[in-house]
Amino acid sequence: MKQQLLALALAPVLALSFAAAASATTLTFDDIGADGFVPANYGGLDWSQGDWFNFGGAQDPYTAHSGDYRVASGFLDADAATTIRSATPIHFDGAWFSGLDGATVTFNLYYQGALVATSATLDPSSTPSFLASGYSGLVDQIVVASPAQGSYAMDDFTFTAAVPEPQTVALMLAGLCFVSGIARVRNRR
Template sequence: MHPMLRNAAAAVAFALCAPFASATVLDFDDIVGPDGYAAVAANYGGLDWSGAGLNVFTSEQDPFAAHSGAGRVTTDWTDGGPVASTIRFLAPTVFEGAWFSGYEDSSVRFDLYFQGLLVASSAALQLSGVAAFLDAGWDGAIDTVVVSSGAQGSYAMDDFSFAGVTEVPEPGSLALLLAGLGMAGALRVRRG
């Protein structure tokens, strides 16, 4: 294969795959309060956390093991705190999951929503003092995640993972690109 065609084919493969390579992991390590405890900002990581009621802490505390770094989030430990935390994405997103640790007598799960409708719920993860990954269990687009637990302050969440959904190129754009590559190949054969 001619180097020009090989380079063009590699560029096309990269262009077609690049939109799907936008995974994000929020590790909460960049949120540090004066005493190792701080509220999650309403727009942290480009998401809407205003309905989450989550706080970040960085100090060692059993059974709330971090998966990576020191930062992890939990609900408020005071009476009357939330047992469900709502996190909203600003655009349709594929949510992958997060790491959890916490009290062994509690569990945690995700409820996933798109345009106000429940589209999926994850399996429940029994908590322990060792961080474990809870897979979202849904590969489709969502715009809201609700993290639910049996009791407030029973879990720590770390490495919240998602990938933005990007538009797939229109068929006409792909056809035009392929036609151009075909013409370049035909010219190469004709000259060769």
């Protein structure tokens, strides 16, 4: 009985701990620290499908949103070459864009191989603008679609790692209480 009460008392604490662990990650590209290709596993994501290039310094209209660095796709790449993958599901918030007028960008979001959402379309300018994913579900692959790859810059790519829902944590604790209760009964015999 004490163990069950302890588990019930710990459930809210664990749920809050999981919620705190779900803080957003923003990749600024400034920590890469040099011009060159984005490392394959930068920020815990897989950037190896494309030739994302990190660059710094003032280059109008490719204005950074924060810091000095931002990334660009390869010039005239196919959209598939902009694929960013995550080994574990994430919630993708969006990113900031600047670039040439007409170099519109859209996010295509995938989960387990299926297209689950497409964002609005943003026409960049020299003033960085945020393009929200517009989707709150889980994704494991993000494609930045544009008819003019290489003519925009992306900065402050923001996502949140998926964490168990509070109901899942409570269910796990209930199972743990059940198993510990059975173990106690067996130990008394």
